[in-house]
Amino acid sequence: MRSQSQAAESGTGSLKRIFSLLDKYYPVAVILICSIYLALPLTRPEFFESHEYLHNLVRLAEVDDAVHHGQLYARWFPNLNGGYGYPFLNYYSPLAFYVGELFRLVRFSIPACVKLAFALAIVLAGLGMYLFARLYFSTAGALVAAAAYLLAPYHIVNIYVRGNIAEFTAMGILPFVFWGLTRLARMPRIQNVLLFAVLYGLLILAHNISALAASVLLVAFSLFLILRRESRHVTVAICGGFAIGLALSAFYWLPALAEMKYVKITVLTQDYLNYSNHFVYPWQLIVPGWGYGLSEKGPVDGMSFQLGLAHWAFIGIVLLVCLIKRFRQQAQHIGTTIFFLVSLLALIFLMLPCAKAIWDHAPLISYIQFPWRLLVLVALLSSFLGGHVSTLVASRSDALERCICALVVILVFLLYAPYCRPQAYRPLVHEYCGFNTLASQQGGPEHFINTTGDDYMPRGIAELPPTLSHKALLAREGAIDAIPLYLSSAEYIYRLRVHTAALIHCQTFWFPGWQVYLNGRRVASHSSSPYGLIEFFAPAGQYNCRIVFQHTPVRAVATWISLLTLIVIATLAGIRLCKHSNPTRSRAEESPKLC
Secondary structure, eight states: HHHHHHHHHHHHHHHHHHHHHHHHHHHHHHHHHHHHHHHHGSSSSSSOOOOHHHHHHHHHHHHHHHHHTSSSSSBBBBBGGGGGGBBBGGGGGGHHHHHHHHHHHOOOOOOHHHHHHHHHHHHHHHHHHHHHHHHOOOOOHHHHHHHHTHHHHHHHIIIIIIIOHHHHHHHHHHHHHHHHHHHHSSBBBBHHHHHHHHHHHHHHOOOHHHHHHHHHHHHHHHHHHHHHHHOOHHHHHHHHHHHHHHHHHHHHHHHHHTGGGGGGGGGGSSSSSSGGGGGHHHHHHOOOOOOOOOSSSSOOOBBBBOOOHHHHHHHHHHHHHHHOOOOOOGGHHHHHHHHHHHHHHHHHHHTSSGGGHHHHHHGGGGGGGOOGGHHHHHHHHHHHHHHGGGGGGGTTOOOHHHHHHHHHHHHHHHHGGGGOOOOOEEEEOOOOOOOOHHHHTTSGGOOOOOOOSTOOBBTTOOOOOOSSSOOOEEEEEEEEEEEEEEEEESSEEEEEEEEEEEEEEEEOOOTTTEEEEEETTTEEEETTTTTTTOOOOOOOOSEEEEEEEEOOOHHHHHHHHHHHHHHHHHHHHHHHHHHHOTOOOGGSSSSSSOO
16 A cells, blocks of 8 residues: 555656746747748758748858858958949948858758748747746736747848848847846846847847847837836946947948948938938838738738737737726836837837828948848837737636637738748759859859849949959059969959069959968059959069958958957956856855956
8 A cells, every 4th residue: 555655756756847848848839839830841852932042042152162161250252243343341241141051061051051041030029029038927917928929020021031140140139138137127136237249249240220229129128117216336337338329330330330331321321311301101011911022112012011910919918908008017128018018009000101200310220231120129129029928817826827818829820821921932052052043043153243232332443344254363563373272252363474664464353451472472463443343463474473362351350349248248257257167166256246
């Protein structure tokens, strides 16, 4: 009898442990299930078609080629513009492509690496929103917010319609940034300062335009938190977090700003890319619909800008909760909720044609290009407000709250799941899929003139050369023989014989950073006319000619700023881990506040 009772008690204990684990980890399981469903089309052997699917593959192929040639940060893409080069990552945010490159280093194909980068951002988006919402709501409420954010229509648009991996990566990081900022305001400690700084730096590296728009909201939210806390520690901590995040990502944004004068950056706000062509009409935010076309002028767009019926319901619920004052245990968060609601309505207003006067008088905002891009923030805020579903029933019972929230998650899934698929698939070679292979998908390298426009085209180019580049040295004046010895993504070496003094040009576009060395001695180079090629003078003689892409002074300074900041963060994190692992540390040593 005793053995039977012990067995029964053991079985009961095991069941309790199982239910305890389920209760603890079921939110992660639900998020992973939603993530897997959203990412399911990525598992097909073909590559899904989207607005930027081929651009993503080409950009990753260029980064991979640069890394394998020892160029850690690939500011220059040598194969674009018909082989004459393009300073793409000197201006465009690099994080998504380097995440893909991490997978490439473990021998995944380039198409698989792009898919894995998308999949990783999907999982991060759900987990990040859950962590952020959990600071304000119950587990069930936070799960509603996470599911709503994962399956938000614009989230799906960025994967399977636009295929914008950089902006989508920013959407995956964004809730973590708000989570880190909220933690920092509540506990202004050194480890939270560093955590927020790293997250904010990653957001900048993920997508510059999303970071620009999000920074305005983050600064406003910071002011709100500072006013609520009324603490000098909070103010110093938040300011320090922003400053460290900027320093950590300085290697990217500082050269991009300082060297804007060298490219045709004004193209980013002209013609098709001008914001006035892409305002959203009110019914487009409400009426369900789907499409795989482009954004057009007027209300005839081929893609969806709907906020989502479930998200509109969340906004209505929050308005209802505010009116009837049923916050219960969440009452202390009513100020935050009202702040997010007001911010959400302001962002929606900025997407409408009636906001054109604001866009006309705020020059910096024009670089957002598409007013509907603010859906990145709208999706975040409206999904967060979905967590208030739990506040309506929180006073009844935990079981009822969980059941209601589970039904809401299922409803969100049923509403948005039909959108989770691309329009079509394209067969691609998966063994390597380098630039030439990708170029053949579009008929040849001449189709890869640049990205989607002339946005980062060097200013010295009056017209494009009539032929593809073969990286040869050609004499405009005089006579030469040039034999290429080594050609990589950022370095060319030739055995050069100059019969008579010659003006030589290399079939690569000139851009700050390209330097020419003859027998180890640097010689002056400049941009030729009308093609903007690297041009230099060489007297008669025989030379070892080396043409290499190097740091400019501003790039060198910015890189050192980021490197030193990273060393400081790593050192402080290491010290913190050592203290945490030391069981004899005093309580006074724990979690020092930032003074």
